[in-house]
Amino acid sequence: MNFxxxxxxxxxxxxxxxxxxxxxxxxxxEASGGRHLGNLTRIREDARExxxxxxxxxxxxxxxxxxxxxxxxxxxxxxxxxxxxxxxGINATVFNFYNTVMLAPFPVRDxxxxxxIHFERGGRWTGSSWVLFDHLRxxxxxxxxxxxxxxxxxxxxxRDDTWNANGVLVxxxxxxxxxxxxxxxxxxFSDDRAPRAVLSFDTWQTRFAGNPAVAGEWIQVNGRQLQIxxxxxxxxxxxxxxxxxxWIPIASGSAAMDPGQSEFLTSPDHCCVQVAGRLQPxxxxxxxxxxxxxxxxxFQQSIxxxxxxxxxxxxxxxxxxxxxxxxxxxxxxxxxxxxxxxxLACANVANLQIARAISRSREIATRLSLxxxxxxxxxxxxxxxxxxxLAAAILSIGVSAWLPGWLIRTVLPTGEPLALRFENDWRVxxxxxxxxxxxxxxxxxxxxxxxxxxxxxxxxxxxxxRLRHTLLGVQVALCAILLCGATLLTRALGEVQNIATxxxxxxxxxxxxxxxxxxxSEEAAPTVLEPLLTRLSGFPGVVxxxxxxxxxxxxxxxxxxxxxxxxxxxxxxxxxxxxPDFFSLLAIPITAGGLxxxxxxxxxxxxxxxxxxxxxxxxxxxxxxxxxxxxxxARDAVFRELSTEPEPMLYEFSSGNLSSQILVRYSDPAILxxxxxxxxxxxxxxxxxxxxxPAFVERARxxxxxSAAVAAGLSALALVLACVGIYGVxxxxxxxxxxxxxIRMALGARTGEVLWLVxxxxxxxxxxxxxxxxxxxLFAARLLTTxxxxxxxxxxxxxxxxxxxxxxxxxxxxFAPARRATAIDPAIxxxxx
Amino acid sequence: xxxPDLLPGTLDLLVLKTISRGSLHGYGIAQYLLQIxxxxxxxxxGSLYPALQRLLVNGWAEAEWRQSETGRxxxxxxxxxxxxxxxxxxxxxxxxxxxxxxxxLRGRTA
Numbered sequence: 001m002n003f004x005x006x007x008x009x010x011x012x013x014x015x016x017x018x019x020x021x022x023x024x025x026x027x028x029x030e031a032s033g034g035r036h037l038g039n040l041t042r043i044r045e046d047a048r049e050x051x052x053x054x055x056x057x058x059x060x061x062x063x064x065x066x067x068x069x070x071x072x073x074x075x076x077x078x079x080x081x082x083x084x085x086x087x088x089g090i091n092a093t094v095f096n097f098y099n100t101v102m103l104a105p106f107p108v109r110d111x112x113x114x115x116x117i118h119f120e121r122g123g124r125w126t127g128s129s130w131v132l133f134d135h136l137r138x139x140x141x142x143x144x145x146x147x148x149x150x151x152x153x154x155x156x157x158x159r160d161d162t163w164n165a166n167g168v169l170v171x172x173x174x175x176x177x178x179x180x181x182x183x184x185x186x187x188x189f190s191d192d193r194a195p196r197a198v199l200s201f202d203t204w205q206t207r208f209a210g211n212p213a214v215a216g217e218w219i220q221v222n223g224r225q226l227q228i229x230x231x232x233x234x235x236x237x238x239x240x241x242x243x244x245x246x247w248i249p250i251a252s253g254s255a256a257m258d259p260g261q262s263e264f265l266t267s268p269d270h271c272c273v274q275v276a277g278r279l280q281p282x283x284x285x286x287x288x289x290x291x292x293x294x295x296x297x298x299f300q301q302s303i304x305x306x307x308x309x310x311x312x313x314x315x316x317x318x319x320x321x322x323x324x325x326x327x328x329x330x331x332x333x334x335x336x337x338x339x340x341x342x343x344l345a346c347a348n349v350a351n352l353q354i355a356r357a358i359s360r361s362r363e364i365a366t367r368l369s370l371x372x373x374x375x376x377x378x379x380x381x382x383x384x385x386x387x388x389x390l391a392a393a394i395l396s397i398g399v400s401a402w403l404p405g406w407l408i409r410t411v412l413p414t415g416e417p418l419a420l421r422f423e424n425d426w427r428v429x430x431x432x433x434x435x436x437x438x439x440x441x442x443x444x445x446x447x448x449x450x451x452x453x454x455x456x457x458x459x460x461x462x463x464x465x466r467l468r469h470t471l472l473g474v475q476v477a478l479c480a481i482l483l484c485g486a487t488l489l490t491r492a493l494g495e496v497q498n499i500a501t502x503x504x505x506x507x508x509x510x511x512x513x514x515x516x517x518x519x520x521s522e523e524a525a526p527t528v529l530e531p532l533l534t535r536l537s538g539f540p541g542v543v544x545x546x547x548x549x550x551x552x553x554x555x556x557x558x559x560x561x562x563x564x565x566x567x568x569x570x571x572x573x574x575x576x577x578x579x580p581d582f583f584s585l586l587a588i589p590i591t592a593g594g595l596x597x598x599x600x601x602x603x604x605x606x607x608x609x610x611x612x613x614x615x616x617x618x619x620x621x622x623x624x625x626x627x628x629x630x631x632x633x634a635r636d637a638v639f640r641e642l643s644t645e646p647e648p649m650l651y652e653f654s655s656g657n658l659s660s661q662i663l664v665r666y667s668d669p670a671i672l673x674x675x676x677x678x679x680x681x682x683x684x685x686x687x688x689x690x691x692x693x694p695a696f697v698e699r700a701r702x703x704x705x706x707s708a709a710v711a712a713g714l715s716a717l718a719l720v721l722a723c724v725g726i727y728g729v730x731x732x733x734x735x736x737x738x739x740x741x742x743i744r745m746a747l748g749a750r751t752g753e754v755l756w757l758v759x760x761x762x763x764x765x766x767x768x769x770x771x772x773x774x775x776x777x778l779f780a781a782r783l784l785t786t787x788x789x790x791x792x793x794x795x796x797x798x799x800x801x802x803x804x805x806x807x808x809x810x811x812x813x814x815f816a817p818a819r820r821a822t823a824i825d826p827a828i829x830x831x832x833x
Numbered sequence: 834x835x836x837p838d839l840l841p842g843t844l845d846l847l848v849l850k851t852i853s854r855g856s857l858h859g860y861g862i863a864q865y866l867l868q869i870x871x872x873x874x875x876x877x878x879g880s881l882y883p884a885l886q887r888l889l890v891n892g893w894a895e896a897e898w899r900q901s902e903t904g905r906x907x908x909x910x911x912x913x914x915x916x917x918x919x920x921x922x923x924x925x926x927x928x929x930x931x932x933x934x935x936x937x938l939r940g941r942t943a
Contacts (some may be wrong), residue, residue, distance in 0.1 A: 004892040004915070013886075020880065020896075024859055024908045028878055031860040033902075043879050050886035 011052040021047055024282060034365045058376075061830035062383035070387060076356060077388070080349045080725065082452055084392030084443075086717055087345030088435055089369055089399030090338045092424075093407075094384070095431045096400045098331050100422050102324060105315040106239050107421075108178035109649035110278070116286055117146070117275040117292065120309040125322045127272025130250070132308065133301045136275075145177035148250065148273035149239055152257045152827050155517035155687055156245065157220035158207065162687060164514055165203070165245035168238060169253040169562070177278050178238065185215030185230025192251040192265075197226040203245040204231040221248065222257050223519030232828035237419035239276055241317050248501040257517070268305045277316055285312045298546055319418065333783045335713070337485070340478050341718050347475045348725040349388070350443040352540065353381075354468055355732040357451030364451055378448045385444025392437040400432070401426055406712075472729045472762075473769035476810065479722035480773020481780050482778060483806055486715030487798040493708040497791040499644060502637030503552055504587035507543075508693040509672055509680065510551050511536075511662040518685040522658055532679055532686065533579075539678065541668030546585040547660040550576035550639060554661075557640045560650070564611055565624050567725035571610050574639050574647060577654035583634060585665050593632030600631035600653070607648035608633050642700045648806040664691070707787060719809055726813035730762050734817045738824060746826035755763045759811065766810040772807075837880065844876065844884050847921045852894060853920055854868060858907040859885060893919050 014020075021044060029035065070077045105111040118125040119132070128136075128148070137146040147170060154167035175187035175198065183201055188194075197219065199208065208214050226248060237243055250273070254264050264270055269531045279288055292310040300307050313319040318327055357364070364377060404422035450467060513532065520528050529547070537545040550556055562571045580595045582588075583602075591605065601623050603611070608618045608630075636646035654660070664675065676688040678708050734741070741754055781793035791798070851862050857891030863881055866874045888894035901907035912920070 002891065002915075005890050008890045008892070020898075020908060023881070023906070026902075027858065027905060027907050028860045028863075030905070037879070038879060043882055045887045046879065048885040050883055050890050272834065 009051055009272070009284050013048060017048070017051070018044070040157055042105065042760070057468065057699050058379075061381050063387065065380060066387045067492055069384060073356070076352055078371060080352055080388050081391050083345040083348050083420045083721060083724065084388060085340075085395045085399065086721065087342030088392050088396040088432060088439065090714070090717075091342055091401070092337050092396045092400035092428060093336070093403045094331070096184070096404050096422055096424065096428050097433075098335070099425065099427050100404070100420050101327070102316055102331075103314060103316040103427055104425055106178075106237075106317070107180075107235070108239070108315075109180050110158040111315065113144075113281075113723065114178070115143075115277055115279060115288070115312045116315045117277055118311045118313065118320055119275070119296075120270070120311070121271060123251055125311060125320050128308075129268050129270045130273055131268050131270075132296060132299060133171075133273055133275050134291060136295055136310075137173075139295055139785075140288075140291065142280055142283045142291045143277040144175055145389055146275060147171045147174040147177045148275050150250070150273045151240060151242075152342070153514070153517050154221050154245070154248075154257065155223075155730070156216075157208075161207070163207070164517065164687060164689070166240075166242055167257075168240060168244045168247050169250040169257070170238075170247045171273075172249050174238070174247060178276070179232065180236050181233040182307075183231040183233050184212055185228070185601060188229030189249045192249050192272040194249050195224065196229045196249055196250045197221065198247045199231045200244055200246060201232055201234040202243060207245075216773040221246075221253070222517050224252070224255065226252070237687035239274065239315070241419055243417055243419045244682060248459065255379045255512040268300075268303055288312055297573065307410050316664070329783075335678070336783075337714055339530050341714060341721070342435070344475055344478050344718055344721045344725070346439050347478075348443075348448050348721055348728070349385075351468055351725055352728050353385070353443065353447035353469050353476075354450060355472075355728055357381075357447055361451060361546045363532065365537040367760040374452050377452050378445075381448035381451065382441070382444045385440045385448070387445075389436040389440030392439075393432050396432055396436075397429070400428055468732070469765045472725055473765050473772070475722050475725045476766050476769025476806070477773035477776060479718050480770045480802065481777045482704075482715040482718040482805055483802040484774060484777035484799055485781060485784060486712045487802045487805070488791060488793065488795060489708040489715075490785060491791050491795065491798050492788045493705050493712070495644075495791060496642060499638070499642050499789060501552065501642075501697060502588065502635060505693040505697045506667055507667070508586065509664045509666065509675070510691050510693055510696070511664055511675055512556065512689050512691075513660075513662065513679060513686040514688065515658045515660070515685070520658065520685055525657045525660070527661075527681065528685060529660060533656075533662065535682060536662065536664060536675070536679075539671065539675070541666050541671040542664055543667050544581060544585045544665040546579045546582040546663045547656055548576050548578040548582050548663060549654075549657065549659045549661070551661055551663075551693070551696065552586070552637060552639050553700045555696075562611070562624055562650075567613075571607070571648060573607050573650045575650045575652065576639070577652045577657060577660070580653060582651070582663070585663055586637070588637050589635050590632045590633055592632070592719045595632055595653075599628055601626070601628045602632045602634050602651040603630055604634050604646065604649035604651075605636050606646035607650060610648055623650075629720070631792070638700075642704050642789070652659070658810065704787075704789070711784075711787070719805070722806075723813040724768065726762060726810050727816065729765075730758065730814040731820075734758055734821045737821075741821050741824050742826040742828075745824060751822045752824045755818050758821050759814055760816040763810070766807065766814075770803060770806055770810075773804065777802070842923075843881055843927070845875070845887060846920070846927060848881070848884050849888065849893060849916055849920045849923070852910050853912045853917065856897075856899075856909040856911040858901060858909050859913075860907075862910070888916065891919075892916075 025040065025043065073282075105114055108114060108351065117128070119128045120126075124200050127150070132149045132150070133146070149170045152167050152169060153163055154161055156167075157167055162340060168375070170189075172189040172194065175182075179187060183204065185198075187198060189196055189198070196823070199214065204210060204214060208217075214228055215230050217227060218225050220226070232238075232247070238247065250642075251265055261544065278286075279285065281702075289310065289312045292312070296310045311321065313321065317330070318324055367377060368374070401424050408418065408420075408422065446467070513529070515525060525703045533545055533547065536542055539710045550558055558574055558575045560575050562573055563569070564571055582589055583595070590602070595602065602625075603618065611624065612618045612621070618633060623630055633653065634649070639649060641645055666672065672690060672692070676690050676772050679686045679688045737758075741757070744754065744757075778794055781788075785793055839872075847866060848862055851857060851865050857865065859878075859881055862885075863876050863878075866876050885894070888910070889896060894910045895913055896908050896910050899909045908913055914930055
């Protein structure tokens with residue numbers, strides 16, 4: 001078929017086609033002497049046929065017919081669509097999360113051409129030293145541009161207003177490589193040392209009232225004067241997941257923000273700036289990777305440093321392979337669970353379809369005997385499935401557009417607003433389309449083929465009911481797996497509330513003086529903090545004051561590797577620098593030894609048993625790799641996250657540093673509001689924020705509970721779906737056996753016997769399915785171990801509870817149709833056919 | 834009625850050949866085929882008009898309403914450049930096919 005013919009057919013005949021043909025035929029009739037022309041309608045149809053694609057027309061007919069059939073069965077249509085929306089919508093949501101953090105590039109200019117560049121350091125992929133980045137940026141030929149960023153907490157002062165914010169230090173070419181334009185002013189970053197700043201759109205609106213003449217104004221960032229040169233375009237957040245307040249050229253910013261780190265721009269050991277770039281048109285990431293690796297090797301050699309490998313990935317938030325390796329298994333576990341739910345939904349719809357096919361077997365048999373091809377009828381039935389799938393897909397797009405944002409906002413709040421938008425992009429659409437197509441065929445093809453066979457063969461009844469029971473059994477098994485998971489997680493949820501934190505949070509508040517962004521040097525920090533600590537402990541209503549660099553459950557950690565000198569194994573521990581009264585203030589008991597002085601350390605029980613496993617007394621030993629001796633052992637307490645696994649902690653003593661936070665135990669809650677003001681009135685270099693310590697504990701419990709709740713919610717959905725399936729199958733079993741039951745009742749069967757007859761048939765399937773499911777759950781639950789807070793994956797309580805819930809639900813679902821069977825009037829049923 | 838023994842696709846070729854001699858209306862085409870084949874090819878309307886539509890769809894012919902010799906309006910079909918190319922190709926193919934069939938019928942080995 002040539003292109004013109006294709007196009008003509010697509011367009012269809014001209015509007016005057018019928019009229020032309022009629023007039024033409026009339027002329028023919030007259031010319032041939034008024035002879036009768038035979039079947040005119042047939043001629044017209046054949047003539048029109050030339051203009052259409054047969055298959056396309058048939059497809060339209062199938063779709064129209066399918067729509068009519070579905071509209072005639074609203075109960076089936078709505079149930080099936082909802083089941084599919086649950087299945088596809090959840091998968092789309094999970095994929096949307098995955099897509100946003102792992103696949104979709106940051107929304108910068110021409111994002112498709114941008115790449116993230118990682119550097120290997122000690123077996124981990126991280127950022128680059130400034131010098132290496134600078135060398136690569138100047139010499140690369142495969143990248144059009146290459147920019148570096150690094151985030152800092154900053155303190156901004158504009159006129160009388162001072163606030164803390166997120167700042168991003170960038171190489172001067174940042175906006176040239178990634179910028180999407182400016183809402184006011186321009187980039188104006190002439191070099192990395194220029195004292196400049198570009199505001200984010202949000203900051204411009206909230207802090208500068210959208211003043212169009214903001215460019216040229218001066219602000220103070222961490223005590224250093226910077227001139228605003230412009231405002232980034234609305235919605236531009238650069239390459240970070242949080243929303244930055246401003247971008248600052250790296251050298252000028254670093255001078256203010258990393259006091260005492262003057263080697264930042266010159267040291268090859270410095271770590272790290274995050275690097276991203278834009279590929280030259282026509283260059284593949286592989287080519288660029290080869291070039292950068294060669295240059296990195298040469299450069300490191302020229303400055304006599306170890307070679308550093310370079311890796312190019314997508315420019316997505318979690319593209320870093322070291323991070324991705326941690327996140328991927330979690331995604332896979334969630335995706336597996338949601339795919340199971342989709343499978344359940346498909347099995348459900350397939351069962352409903354097969355059930356309908358029984359009632360339609362006469363229609364199908366009639367159509368077959370009238371000469372319709374089998375394939376044609378299968379296609380017709382598949383069209384119905386595709387319509388259902390399409391409706392479900394459209395609704396699922398809505399679910400995926402809304403649900404991730406809602407989850408982030410309400411269920412898993414991270415505190416800071418995220419720059420990630422979780423929008424549906426082409427990958428999500430493609431995923432939904434693929435899933436819908438696969439699901440439609442999965443739940444459509446089997447019933448369609450069965451019903452065609454059923455209408456023609458005589459073996460149908462048994463094989464069809466076997467198929468239905470197999471589907472039901474699979475459904476119950478999947479549901480059992482999910483339910484076991486859910487009961488385990490629900491048990492864990494209770495467990496989370498009971499986990500002992502190991503410290504007394506009640507009556508303690510955390511006062512963060514935010515010294516890091518004050519411009520105070522590391523050496524001066526103790527002298528700046530000292531008066532504050534003294535004055536606070538004298539404040540009426542304050543019972544005790546201590547300081548620490550890491551607040552328990554405060555979302556920060558400082559993890560170091562310690563090599564056990566005897567076993568040579570590396571141990572990871574969390575290090576915090578505290579004042580001696582830290583332990584008494586938080587009621588963390590010292591179980592052995594004491595505190596001694598500044599040159600000693602305290603270890604947690606778990607760290608002690610890791611370093612001195614053979615019952616050796618740690619007290620007085622030199623701590624591996626340090627000069628300090630171990631003075632005491634503290635009881636375990638949670639720091640990083642709520643867990644039943646004790647976390648190895650190393651406590652060093654300090655008189656305060658830039659990241660010190662002040663713990664205040666109080667007797668009078670009314671004073672809390674005054675403490676920040678009081679601290680600021682003492683010294684303008686403090687910009688304190690205050691949080692009650694129980695709030696950190698609550699947040700940790702909330703996050704853990706929410707993860708469990710989401711998983712439990714998924715399983716509840718699965719249970720609902722399985723019940724719908726059981727109900728459907730039971731109902732059709734009854735419908736199929738109406739005559740048989742009628743006869744039994746006429747012959748004197750009692751209600752109980754009939755009830756049992758119907759229940760038995762389904763219970764056998766349910767029990768078999770549940771058994772397989774629980775065996776599957778024993779394996780699947782291992783995936784959940786980290787969320788179980790100490791409950792064993794094979795916990796018998798959870799398994800029994802899950803089985804009980806499932807069986808109760810199954811009996812309830814099968815009971816209603818069974819009840820109906822007992823209400824059968826033999827006289828009516830026997831007359832029925 | 835369509836000729837049951839006509840090879841598939843041949844009618845389109847015959848119609849195309851007919852209008853390649855000059856524009857003609859449907860009735861004229863049928864008459865011409867009848868005369869030139871000594872009344873063997875009686876092309877019925879049921880085959881002729883769908884065939885003409887196929888030629889239109891494929892862009893091998895164009896149709897136009899004109900005054901006929903009897904003074905009545907009639908739809909005239911004219912071959913297009915694409916149609917001429919197609920005709921040449923089909924003719925060659927048909928000759929080859931007929932030749933081949935001929936050889937088989939005469940039982941001559943090639």
